[in-house]
Amino acid sequence: MESYMMSVDNVTMKFGSLVANSNVSFNVKEGEIVSLIGPNGAGKTTLFNCVTGFYKPSSGKVIFNGADITGVRPDKIAKLGLTRTFQIVKPLKSMTVKENIMTGAFIRTNKFSEAEKIAEEVMERINLIEKRDYLSSSLTIADKKRLEIARILATQPKMIMLDEAMAGLNQTEIKEVMKLIVTLNKQGMTFVIVEHIMEAIMPISDRVVVLNAGVKILEDIPQNVVNNDEVIKAYLGEKYHAKNQKS
Numbered sequence: 151m152e153s154y155m156m157s158v159d160n161v162t163m164k165f166g167s168l169v170a171n172s173n174v175s176f177n178v179k180e181g182e183i184v185s186l187i188g189p190n191g192a193g194k195t196t197l198f199n200c201v202t203g204f205y206k207p208s209s210g211k212v213i214f215n216g217a218d219i220t221g222v223r224p225d226k227i228a229k230l231g232l233t234r235t236f237q238i239v240k241p242l243k244s245m246t247v248k249e250n251i252m253t254g255a256f257i258r259t260n261k262f263s264e265a266e267k268i269a270e271e272v273m274e275r276i277n278l279i280e281k282r283d284y285l286s287s288s289l290t291i292a293d294k295k296r297l298e299i300a301r302i303l304a305t306q307p308k309m310i311m312l313d314e315a316m317a318g319l320n321q322t323e324i325k326e327v328m329k330l331i332v333t334l335n336k337q338g339m340t341f342v343i344v345e346h347i348m349e350a351i352m353p354i355s356d357r358v359v360v361l362n363a364g365v366k367i368l369e370d371i372p373q374n375v376v377n378n379d380e381v382i383k384a385y386l387g388e389k390y391h392a393k394n395q396k397s
Protein backbone atom coordinates (compact mmCIF):
# COMPACT_ATOMS: atom_id res chain seq x y z
CA MET A 151 0.00 0.00 0.00
CA GLU A 152 1.21 3.44 -0.90
CA SER A 153 1.80 5.73 2.03
CA TYR A 154 0.71 9.31 1.88
CA MET A 155 1.79 12.34 3.82
CA MET A 156 -1.74 13.67 3.65
CA SER A 157 -5.08 12.15 2.79
CA VAL A 158 -8.16 14.29 2.34
CA ASP A 159 -10.96 11.78 2.55
CA ASN A 160 -14.47 12.72 1.44
CA VAL A 161 -14.44 16.18 2.99
CA THR A 162 -17.74 18.01 2.88
CA MET A 163 -18.18 21.54 4.22
CA LYS A 164 -21.60 23.14 4.38
CA PHE A 165 -22.50 26.68 5.30
CA GLY A 166 -26.23 26.39 5.87
CA SER A 167 -27.61 25.19 2.56
CA LEU A 168 -24.45 26.11 0.63
CA VAL A 169 -22.14 23.14 0.01
CA ALA A 170 -18.69 24.73 -0.35
CA ASN A 171 -16.89 21.35 -0.50
CA SER A 172 -18.69 18.20 -1.53
CA ASN A 173 -17.02 14.85 -0.80
CA VAL A 174 -13.57 16.03 -1.85
CA SER A 175 -10.78 13.43 -1.72
CA PHE A 176 -7.14 13.57 -2.74
CA ASN A 177 -3.78 12.39 -1.45
CA VAL A 178 -0.38 14.03 -1.25
CA LYS A 179 2.90 12.13 -1.13
CA GLU A 180 5.98 13.41 0.63
CA GLY A 181 8.06 15.61 -1.68
CA GLU A 182 5.22 16.42 -4.07
CA ILE A 183 3.89 19.73 -5.30
CA VAL A 184 0.14 19.38 -5.72
CA SER A 185 -1.90 22.30 -7.01
CA LEU A 186 -5.52 23.02 -6.35
CA ILE A 187 -7.26 25.10 -9.00
CA GLY A 188 -10.79 26.16 -9.83
CA PRO A 189 -12.83 29.29 -10.52
CA ASN A 190 -13.62 31.90 -7.88
CA GLY A 191 -15.89 30.42 -5.24
CA ALA A 192 -14.98 26.83 -6.17
CA GLY A 193 -14.16 26.05 -2.53
CA LYS A 194 -10.36 26.10 -2.54
CA THR A 195 -9.86 28.32 0.50
CA THR A 196 -12.65 26.50 2.32
CA LEU A 197 -10.82 23.22 1.73
CA PHE A 198 -7.59 24.78 3.09
CA ASN A 199 -9.54 25.91 6.14
CA CYS A 200 -10.93 22.40 6.65
CA VAL A 201 -7.53 20.74 6.24
CA THR A 202 -5.63 23.13 8.53
CA GLY A 203 -8.15 23.22 11.36
CA PHE A 204 -9.71 26.64 10.81
CA TYR A 205 -13.02 24.90 9.98
CA LYS A 206 -14.28 21.58 11.20
CA PRO A 207 -15.64 19.79 8.13
CA SER A 208 -19.32 18.80 8.16
CA SER A 209 -18.16 15.30 7.29
CA GLY A 210 -15.08 13.49 6.04
CA LYS A 211 -11.58 13.06 7.36
CA VAL A 212 -8.11 14.53 7.05
CA ILE A 213 -5.10 12.36 7.84
CA PHE A 214 -1.64 13.90 8.15
CA ASN A 215 1.41 11.69 8.68
CA GLY A 216 -0.82 8.95 10.00
CA ALA A 217 -2.70 11.14 12.49
CA ASP A 218 -6.36 12.02 12.19
CA ILE A 219 -6.32 15.83 12.26
CA THR A 220 -9.98 16.40 11.42
CA GLY A 221 -11.23 19.30 13.51
CA VAL A 222 -7.94 19.61 15.41
CA ARG A 223 -6.91 23.18 16.29
CA PRO A 224 -4.67 25.02 13.79
CA ASP A 225 -1.80 25.49 16.25
CA LYS A 226 -1.79 21.78 17.04
CA ILE A 227 -1.82 20.95 13.33
CA ALA A 228 1.09 23.37 12.82
CA LYS A 229 2.99 21.56 15.56
CA LEU A 230 2.50 18.33 13.62
CA GLY A 231 4.19 20.04 10.67
CA LEU A 232 1.37 21.36 8.51
CA THR A 233 1.09 25.12 7.98
CA ARG A 234 -0.55 27.42 5.49
CA THR A 235 -0.52 30.98 4.25
CA PHE A 236 -3.60 33.17 3.96
CA GLN A 237 -5.06 34.55 0.76
CA ILE A 238 -5.26 37.98 2.36
CA VAL A 239 -1.86 38.79 3.81
CA LYS A 240 -2.07 40.40 7.21
CA PRO A 241 1.39 40.69 8.74
CA LEU A 242 1.49 42.21 12.19
CA LYS A 243 2.03 45.78 11.10
CA SER A 244 3.66 47.17 14.19
CA MET A 245 6.29 44.44 14.16
CA THR A 246 9.51 44.20 12.23
CA VAL A 247 10.20 41.51 9.66
CA LYS A 248 12.26 39.58 12.20
CA GLU A 249 9.60 39.81 14.91
CA ASN A 250 6.91 38.64 12.50
CA ILE A 251 8.96 35.59 11.57
CA MET A 252 9.67 34.91 15.24
CA THR A 253 5.91 34.51 15.89
CA GLY A 254 6.15 31.42 13.68
CA ALA A 255 9.18 30.12 15.54
CA PHE A 256 7.40 30.35 18.90
CA ILE A 257 5.38 27.23 18.11
CA ARG A 258 8.69 25.34 18.39
CA THR A 259 10.27 27.10 21.34
CA ASN A 260 9.48 29.31 24.32
CA LYS A 261 12.95 30.81 24.34
CA PHE A 262 13.36 34.24 22.78
CA SER A 263 16.95 33.54 21.74
CA GLU A 264 15.97 30.25 20.10
CA ALA A 265 13.13 31.90 18.19
CA GLU A 266 15.53 34.63 17.12
CA LYS A 267 17.96 32.03 15.82
CA ILE A 268 15.27 30.22 13.83
CA ALA A 269 14.11 33.57 12.36
CA GLU A 270 17.68 34.49 11.37
CA GLU A 271 18.11 31.17 9.58
CA VAL A 272 14.86 31.60 7.68
CA MET A 273 15.72 35.18 6.70
CA GLU A 274 19.06 34.03 5.32
CA ARG A 275 17.38 31.24 3.46
CA ILE A 276 14.82 33.37 1.69
CA ASN A 277 16.67 36.64 1.28
CA LEU A 278 14.98 38.83 3.84
CA ILE A 279 17.98 39.31 6.08
CA GLU A 280 18.69 42.85 4.88
CA LYS A 281 15.12 43.85 5.70
CA ARG A 282 15.10 42.25 9.13
CA ASP A 283 14.46 45.52 10.95
CA TYR A 284 11.93 46.97 8.50
CA LEU A 285 8.42 47.41 9.82
CA SER A 286 6.26 44.93 7.95
CA SER A 287 3.82 47.73 7.10
CA SER A 288 6.56 49.34 5.00
CA LEU A 289 7.12 46.27 2.80
CA THR A 290 6.06 45.93 -0.83
CA ILE A 291 3.33 43.40 -1.60
CA ALA A 292 6.00 41.01 -2.93
CA ASP A 293 8.00 41.23 0.30
CA LYS A 294 4.82 40.84 2.36
CA LYS A 295 4.14 37.59 0.51
CA ARG A 296 7.75 36.49 1.14
CA LEU A 297 7.36 37.40 4.79
CA GLU A 298 4.24 35.25 4.96
CA ILE A 299 6.19 32.30 3.59
CA ALA A 300 9.09 33.07 5.94
CA ARG A 301 6.79 33.13 8.96
CA ILE A 302 5.44 29.69 8.15
CA LEU A 303 8.93 28.35 7.40
CA ALA A 304 9.82 29.37 10.94
CA THR A 305 7.23 26.90 12.22
CA GLN A 306 9.53 24.27 10.68
CA PRO A 307 6.81 22.56 8.65
CA LYS A 308 6.85 19.31 6.72
CA MET A 309 4.10 20.49 4.41
CA ILE A 310 3.23 24.02 3.31
CA MET A 311 -0.11 25.06 1.89
CA LEU A 312 -0.04 28.31 -0.10
CA ASP A 313 -3.27 30.18 -0.80
CA GLU A 314 -2.60 32.46 -3.77
CA ALA A 315 0.93 33.38 -2.74
CA MET A 316 1.53 34.97 -6.13
CA ALA A 317 -1.60 37.09 -6.50
CA GLY A 318 -0.82 40.74 -7.16
CA LEU A 319 2.82 40.12 -8.06
CA ASN A 320 4.51 41.13 -11.32
CA GLN A 321 6.15 38.64 -13.69
CA THR A 322 9.60 38.94 -12.10
CA GLU A 323 8.20 38.53 -8.59
CA ILE A 324 6.13 35.51 -9.69
CA LYS A 325 9.29 33.91 -11.09
CA GLU A 326 11.00 34.53 -7.74
CA VAL A 327 8.24 32.82 -5.78
CA MET A 328 8.26 29.89 -8.25
CA LYS A 329 12.01 29.59 -7.78
CA LEU A 330 11.63 29.67 -4.01
CA ILE A 331 8.98 26.92 -4.09
CA VAL A 332 11.14 24.74 -6.34
CA THR A 333 14.23 25.29 -4.16
CA LEU A 334 12.37 24.42 -0.96
CA ASN A 335 10.82 21.41 -2.70
CA LYS A 336 14.28 20.18 -3.75
CA GLN A 337 15.28 20.46 -0.10
CA GLY A 338 12.39 18.12 0.73
CA MET A 339 9.40 20.37 1.37
CA THR A 340 5.96 19.16 0.30
CA PHE A 341 3.50 21.72 -1.10
CA VAL A 342 -0.19 22.11 -1.76
CA ILE A 343 -0.75 25.27 -3.75
CA VAL A 344 -3.88 27.22 -4.59
CA GLU A 345 -3.19 29.55 -7.48
CA HIS A 346 -4.96 31.20 -10.38
CA ILE A 347 -1.81 31.92 -12.36
CA MET A 348 -1.60 28.87 -14.61
CA GLU A 349 1.75 29.77 -16.18
CA ALA A 350 3.23 29.75 -12.70
CA ILE A 351 1.87 26.51 -11.31
CA MET A 352 1.66 24.19 -14.31
CA PRO A 353 5.47 23.96 -14.79
CA ILE A 354 6.16 23.19 -11.13
CA SER A 355 3.25 20.92 -10.15
CA ASP A 356 3.44 17.13 -10.04
CA ARG A 357 -0.34 16.87 -10.04
CA VAL A 358 -3.29 19.22 -10.25
CA VAL A 359 -6.64 18.84 -8.50
CA VAL A 360 -9.51 20.78 -10.08
CA LEU A 361 -12.47 21.95 -8.03
CA ASN A 362 -15.64 23.38 -9.49
CA ALA A 363 -18.61 24.43 -7.35
CA GLY A 364 -17.21 22.46 -4.42
CA VAL A 365 -16.76 19.23 -6.38
CA LYS A 366 -13.49 17.68 -7.52
CA ILE A 367 -13.91 17.37 -11.28
CA LEU A 368 -10.43 16.16 -12.16
CA GLU A 369 -7.05 15.15 -10.82
CA ASP A 370 -4.20 14.63 -13.26
CA ILE A 371 -0.76 15.73 -14.38
CA PRO A 372 -0.57 19.38 -15.59
CA GLN A 373 -0.43 18.56 -19.34
CA ASN A 374 -3.67 16.61 -19.15
CA VAL A 375 -5.39 19.22 -17.01
CA VAL A 376 -4.77 22.13 -19.37
CA ASN A 377 -6.06 20.03 -22.27
CA ASN A 378 -9.15 18.70 -20.50
CA ASP A 379 -12.44 19.91 -21.98
CA GLU A 380 -14.31 20.04 -18.70
CA VAL A 381 -11.56 22.13 -17.11
CA ILE A 382 -11.39 24.45 -20.08
CA LYS A 383 -15.13 24.95 -19.86
CA ALA A 384 -15.29 25.37 -16.09
CA TYR A 385 -12.20 27.35 -15.52
CA LEU A 386 -10.19 28.62 -18.44
CA GLY A 387 -13.57 29.37 -20.02
CA GLU A 388 -14.22 32.50 -21.99
CA LYS A 389 -10.65 33.70 -22.17
CA TYR A 390 -9.40 30.41 -23.59
CA HIS A 391 -12.17 30.15 -26.16
CA ALA A 392 -11.75 33.76 -27.20
CA LYS A 393 -8.05 33.16 -27.71
CA ASN A 394 -8.71 30.02 -29.71
CA GLN A 395 -11.18 31.66 -31.97
CA LYS A 396 -8.81 34.44 -32.87
CA SER A 397 -6.00 32.16 -33.99
Ligand SMILES: Nc1ncnc2c1ncn2[C@@H]1O[C@H](COP(=O)(O)OP(=O)(O)OP(=O)(O)O)[C@@H](O)[C@H]1O
Pocket residue numbers: 165168170188189190191192193194195196197237
Ligand atom coordinates in the same frame (compact mmCIF):
# COMPACT_ATOMS: atom_id res chain seq x y z
N1 LIG B 1 -17.38 31.36 6.35
C1 LIG B 1 -18.24 31.22 5.33
N2 LIG B 1 -19.57 31.33 5.51
C2 LIG B 1 -20.43 31.17 4.49
N3 LIG B 1 -20.06 30.91 3.22
C3 LIG B 1 -18.74 30.79 2.97
C4 LIG B 1 -17.75 30.94 4.01
N4 LIG B 1 -16.53 30.78 3.46
C5 LIG B 1 -16.74 30.54 2.17
N5 LIG B 1 -18.05 30.55 1.86
C6 LIG B 1 -18.65 30.29 0.53
O1 LIG B 1 -18.13 29.06 0.08
C7 LIG B 1 -17.89 29.10 -1.33
C8 LIG B 1 -16.44 28.76 -1.59
O2 LIG B 1 -15.63 29.86 -1.18
P1 LIG B 1 -14.05 29.78 -1.15
O3 LIG B 1 -13.56 31.03 -0.51
O4 LIG B 1 -13.64 28.50 -0.53
O5 LIG B 1 -13.70 29.77 -2.70
P2 LIG B 1 -12.29 29.87 -3.43
O6 LIG B 1 -12.22 28.72 -4.38
O7 LIG B 1 -11.19 30.01 -2.45
O8 LIG B 1 -12.47 31.21 -4.28
P3 LIG B 1 -11.38 32.34 -4.69
O9 LIG B 1 -10.67 31.81 -5.89
O10 LIG B 1 -12.22 33.53 -5.04
O11 LIG B 1 -10.48 32.58 -3.52
C9 LIG B 1 -18.31 30.49 -1.79
O12 LIG B 1 -19.62 30.42 -2.28
C10 LIG B 1 -18.23 31.31 -0.52
O13 LIG B 1 -19.12 32.39 -0.58
Ligand SMILES: [Mg+2]
Pocket residue numbers: 194195196237
Ligand atom coordinates in the same frame (compact mmCIF):
# COMPACT_ATOMS: atom_id res chain seq x y z
MG1 LIG C 1 -9.82 31.46 -2.06
